[in-house]
Amino acid sequence: MIDLKLVQKQPHILAGVLADRHCDIDVGEFLVLDKRRRALLAEVEAMKNRRNTASGQVAALKREGEDTTAMQAELGALAERIRALDMEAGQARADVEAWLMRVPNIPDGSVPKGKDETENVEVVRWGEIRVFDFSPAEHGDIGVRLGGFDFERASRLAGSRFVCLRGWAAKLERALVNFFLDQHAANGYIEINPPFIVNSAAMTGTGQLPKFEEDLFALRGREQYLIPTAEVPLTNLYAGEVLDGELLPRAFCSATPCFRAEAGAAGKDTRGIIRMHQFTKVEMVRFAHPEDSFNQLEIMRGHACRLLELLELPYRVVTLCAGDMGFSSAKTYDVEVWLPAQAVHREISSCSNCTDFQARRANIRFKPRGGKAVFLHTLNGSGLPTGRTIAAILENGQQKDGSVRLPKVLIPYMDGVEVIEPPKQP
RNA sequence: GGAGAGGUAGCGAAGCGGCCAUAACGCGCCCGACUCGAAAUCGGGUUGCCCCGGAGACGGGGCACGUGGGUUCGAAUCCCACCCUCUCCGCCA
Numbered sequence: 001m002i003d004l005k006l007v008q009k010q011p012h013i014l015a016g017v018l019a020d021r022h023c024d025i026d027v028g029e030f031l032v033l034d035k036r037r038r039a040l041l042a043e044v045e046a047m048k049n050r051r052n053t054a055s056g057q058v059a060a061l062k063r064e065g066e067d068t069t070a071m072q073a074e075l076g077a078l079a080e081r082i083r084a085l086d087m088e089a090g091q092a093r094a095d096v097e098a099w100l101m102r103v104p105n106i107p108d109g110s111v112p113k114g115k116d117e118t119e120n121v122e123v124v125r126w127g128e129i130r131v132f133d134f135s136p137a138e139h140g141d142i143g144v145r146l147g148g149f150d151f152e153r154a155s156r157l158a159g160s161r162f163v164c165l166r167g168w169a170a171k172l173e174r175a176l177v178n179f180f181l182d183q184h185a186a187n188g189y190i191e192i193n194p195p196f197i198v199n200s201a202a203m204t205g206t207g208q209l210p211k212f213e214e215d216l217f218a219l220r221g222r223e224q225y226l227i228p229t230a231e232v233p234l235t236n237l238y239a240g241e242v243l244d245g246e247l248l249p250r251a252f253c254s255a256t257p258c259f260r261a262e263a264g265a266a267g268k269d270t271r272g273i274i275r276m277h278q279f280t281k282v283e284m285v286r287f288a289h290p291e292d293s294f295n296q297l298e299i300m301r302g303h304a305c306r307l308l309e310l311l312e313l314p315y316r317v318v319t320l321c322a323g324d325m326g327f328s329s330a331k332t333y334d335v336e337v338w339l340p341a342q343a344v345h346r347e348i349s350s351c352s353n354c355t356d357f358q359a360r361r362a363n364i365r366f367k368p369r370g371g372k373a374v375f376l377h378t379l380n381g382s383g384l385p386t387g388r389t390i391a392a393i394l395e396n397g398q399q400k401d402g403s404v405r406l407p408k409v410l411i412p413y414m415d416g417v418e419v420i421e422p423p424k425q426p
Numbered sequence: 427g428g429a430g431a432g433g434u435a436g437c438g439a440a441g442c443g444g445c446c447a448u449a450a451c452g453c454g455c456c457c458g459a460c461u462c463g464a465a466a467u468c469g470g471g472u473u474g475c476c477c478c479g480g481a482g483a484c485g486g487g488g489c490a491c492g493u494g495g496g497u498u499c500g501a502a503u504c505c506c507a508c509c510c511u512c513u514c515c516g517c518c519a
Contacts, residue, residue, distance in 0.1 A: 041477055045488045052488090055500040059444040068499075075499040093476095199509095242436080367436095373474090 001100050001361045008034060017106045020322040022115055030099050037092035044085045051078055101204070102211050105357040107322040108294070108331040114321025120334070121321070126305065127314025129338055134400050138341040139391035140272030142398055143169060147423040149273065161262060161277045163387075168420050172393070172406075173280060173386045175413035177255045180282040180307060180383060187303055189253035189284060194233035196256055197224050202236040205362030207328035207354075214263045217277075226259035230283035231380040235354075238287070239362040242373045248366055249288040249296055253383065255280065273387045274346065281385040285378065287364070290356065293377035294331070297353040300381045301333045304349040307384055311407040313392045314338040316345050330355040337392040348388045351381030 007014050007030055015027045054075055058068045112121045143149035148169025154162040165173055181191055200223045203209040208216060208228065217226040227233060234252050243250070258281050269275035284303060288296040301317065308315045320332040329352035336345035356375040359365070365373040397405045404420040411418055 038477065041488080045477065048489090049487060051499080056444075058499050062444085072499040079499070 001357060002103055002106060003356075003360070004096075004100065007100070007103075014103070014106070018103070020107060020113055021104055021325070022323045023104060025099075025103055030096070033092065033095045033099060037089070037096050040085065040089040040092050044082060044089045047078065047082050047085065051075060051082060054078075098210075101361075104325075104327045105330050105354060107325060108353070108355075110294075110319075111325070111331050112319060112321045113323075115323040116321075117324050119321040120318040120324055122316055122318050123333070124305070124317040126309065126316070127312070127338070129314050130340065130396060132340065136340040136395060136398060138272055139339070139394040142394040142402075142404065143273070143390070145402060145422065146404065146420050148172075148420070158277070161275065163273050163276060168414075168417070169390065171414065172390055172410070175410050176384075176386045176389055177280065177282060179410060179413050181253065181255055183307060183310070184251075184253040184282070184284060184303070184383060187251070189251040192230075192234060192237065192252050192254045194227075194230060194237075194254055194256065196227050196233075196259075198227055198232055198236070199224055202232055202239065202362075205236045205239050206232045206358050207326075207361065208232065211327065215261050217259045217261055227256060228260045229258050229281060229380075229382075230254035230256040231285060234283060234285035235358055235364075235378050235380060236362050238364050241364065243287065243364070243366040243376065245289070245366045245368040245371075248376065249286055249292065251287075252285045253282060254285075255282045258385075273391055276387060279385055279387040282383050284351075284381045284383040286380075287366075288377045288379060289366070290374070290377050293353050293355060293379060296377075296379055297331060297333070297351060300379055300383075301335070301351045304335050304351055304381050304383045308335065308337060308348070310409045311389070311393065312409075313389075313396055313407070315348070326350070326352060328352070328354045328357050330357065337388065338396065339392060340395050346388065346391075348392065349382040349384055352379060354378045354380070 002014070007027065011027045011031060018025050018027070054071070058071055058075070061068050061071070112119065114120070137145075140149065140151075144151070146168070148166055150164040150166050151162075154164040157164075185191060197219065200209055203216065203225055208225075216228060219225065233256075234254055237252065258279050260277060262275060262277060265275060273279070284300055286296050286300055305315065305317065315335055315337045318334050318336065320329075320334055325332050332350055332352040334347045335349035335351070337348040338344075339346050355377050358378045359375040364376055364378065366376045367373045393407060394404050397407070399405060399419075402422050406414060406418055406420065
């Protein structure tokens with residue numbers, strides 16, 4: 001949620017921002033709603049003031065044994081009017097709130113303008129792109145051929161966009177999770193194993209609700225949802241709390257399954273394991289001092305990139321333009337790994353500084369030394385999803401004989417296995 | 427799932443229709459005194475949000491006792507629903 005005062009005092013700035021984001025929210029509508037809210041509030045508060053003082057008088061008179069029935073009758077009528085007006089004022093307040101909850105975060109000044117992914121700006125390119133002396137296969141085909149991906153049985157169990165990882169692939173996923181978590185622990189992240197189901201308050205805190213409910217898997221008959229990313233439980237860990245300012249920045253990581261309805265993704269990325277309803281991801285979340293958060297974003301992006309370097313996977317980093325950024329983010333770097341079969345860079349990590357946007361929604365504050373509690377800044381980044389990492393490993397490590405050479409750094413995690421060989425028997 | 431107890435300031439906790447919400451009392455924290463310094467002791471201070479006014483230190487008002495309703499002139503206090511925590515029972519990896 002953006003700052004109410006900013007909208008009130010500088011509506012033109014917000015209007016410009018919303019235009020940059022290609023978002024069709026009308027700021028004028030807010031000004032009308034807010035004006036009405038304030039007028040009703042002033043009116044009902046004046047009435048409540050009268051009621052409060054008069055009720056005190058009733059008490060005083062009763063103590064002296066005086067008759068107060070006439071006064072009570074009069075106040076009863078006032079109470080009726082307060083009830084009605086209070087309802088109206090409450091609705092006006094809810095209208096303003098609802099409007100605010102659908103406004104995205106304000107892009108940082110360093111974010112390039114632009115409408116979609118074609119206008120993102122490349123900032124880093126790393127690694128040598130391998131030249132193949134054969135035509136590189138797609139990861140989905142490699143995974144199936146090597147007996148690691150079973151799409152058919154998964155879809156029989158659950159539907160489309162699910163996969164069963166089998167044998168070496170299941171183990172590779174575990175290896176990656178452990179490798180990632182070990183790296184994060186070395187970088188000072190505290191590992192959390194959170195609930196994979198959260199309530200609507202948590203989803204609202206990070207910005208999935210109220211606007212993006214159709215992207216979530218909801219539990220029938222309950223105000224609960226499957227998490228689309230560990231960002232949700234991690235960022236909401238300290239919801240409603242005031243943290244000690246001396247302890248910032250704080251860093252947390254978590255390996256969880258992620259569940260996404262992928263509504264509106266029909267026909268997109270249908271091959272392989274790039275876009276699944278369920279996938280495993282290690283997530284990084286940082287809580288930072290407002291003046292330090294953009295520096296923290298660089299640090300976190302560095303952590304994501306380092307993982308790819310250790311895995312010997314070529315990548316590039318782009319700064320997302322305003323029109324391509326997520327709802328809660330003020331600045332996002334996408335890290336894109338090289339997939340040789342299609343000769344494209346595909347998003348593998350998204351690192352965002354959400355500034356105080358989520359902190360305000362989830363009410364996460366910190367107390368500076370000797371100061372008042374203020375909203376802190378939240379950041380999140382993938383570090384990394386296992387599925388897309390496996391895809392990159394398979395495509396980049398494939399050999400002419402159909403086998404796949406694993407990155408050296410994973411060999412200890414794979415009990416010494418260096419190469420995935422085609423199965424002798426299916 | 428059943429029974430009971432409970433949710434009040436940073437923490438513990440009192441209050442159980444108006445005289446108790448800038449919320450008793452205790453702890454913590456901040457300032458000061460004493461001290462070479464510290465501990466101990468003593469004195470003072472210490473909730474948040476919203477609206478109106480003010481350039482501002484501030485002033486006026488409202489709201490908040492888990493959440494949402496209800497009863498009442500008036501609700502932390504009475505009633506209803508829901509959420510959460512603890513204890514016991516049941517079930518269970």
